[in-house]
Structure formats: structure tokens, C-alpha cells
Amino acid sequence: MLNNLDQRFQDAIESFWRIRENQLQHQIDSGRPDAGSRGAATGGSQMTQLEDLLRDVLLESGLDESHIFTRTGLELPGYFRPEKRWDLLVVVDKCLLLVVEFKSQVGPSFGNNFNNRVEEAIGSAEDIWKAFHDGRFGLQPAPFVGYFFLLEDCPRVHEGIAFGEPHFSVDPALRGVSYAKRY
Helix, strand or coil, X not given: CHHHHHHHHHHHHHHXXXXXXXXXXXXXXXXXXXXXXXXXXXXXXXXXXXXXXXHHHXXXXXXXXXXXXXXCCCEEECCCCCEEECCEEEEECCEEEEEEEEEEECCCCHHHHHHHHHHHHHHHHHHHHHHHHCCCCCCCCCCEEEEEEEECCCHHHHCECCCCCCCCCCCHHHCCCEHHHHC
């Protein structure tokens, strides 16, 4: 499997786009489409083939399938919230080894979505690490926490961002930097 990892990754990315297109078409056909391109994202499961690819890499690395969770049993306690449903977990003998979130962003609305994704990633990371340090997972070594992010490569994501700065100056390191660079 690792011999054809590049091809499987490419196939998973193509699957992401195909599922988005199918979901959008399904919403249009149903007569209840979401605004803009939101219908392509609200159906879920776009990242399934990427999750499956990571699961297969873990299996080939020697993990038992019974320790890898991708569809069910994905809830973990948080610190600020009772629990969060992650996308992939590895739990061996009540020891959390790996937790991964899969997210994506597709244009054209990068501004608000960028801010939401950043807040979500930081919030999820802070929540799980606080829960870990609070002992919510028992006494165990720190798990690996991953965030797999897929960003559409299009002209808009590479444009510099303008700022209003009505009261204070933006960090010079962010001045004119694109969403792609900021991610």
C-alpha cells in the first residue's frame, strides 16, 4: 500500500471534488439548494477517502483494526465542552494514541471561513490539551493530535488581503499576505 501512496492520495483528493460536485447536484435536483456553493459542503463525507487512506497507513504500520476508529466511537471528552466528535482516533487498551481532524476550505469566500477555521483549530487543540492535562483520558503519555487541512488552490486564495485598521495597525508580517500563506 505504501508503494502506491502518491496515487492513493491523488485518488482521495479527486474523490473530495467528485463528492462535492455530487452533493451540490443532489441539492439542486431536490429543489432545496443551499446558498452559493454551500450545498457542496453540507452533505459531509468529502474527506472519507482521505480518512480511509490514513487508516490504511496505520493498519500497514501494524496497528490492529479494532484500535482505529473512523465512523463510530469518535467522541472524546473536552475541557470546555462535554465532548467533541473527532474524525479519526486510535485507542489501544484505554490509551488514546492518535486523534485527527480533517477539514477543508474551498473558495470563493476565504475571509470569514479562514477566521472560522483558525478559531476552530485553535479551540479544538486547546480543548483537547486542557482535557488531557486535566486527566480526562487517565494517566497516559500525550497523544498525537493532528489536523489535516485541504485548501483549494485558486487565484483568490493567493491574493493579498486588505485591512481597515481604523484604530490600530495590523502586524506588519501579515500585511499583504494571502490566505494561502497565512494558513
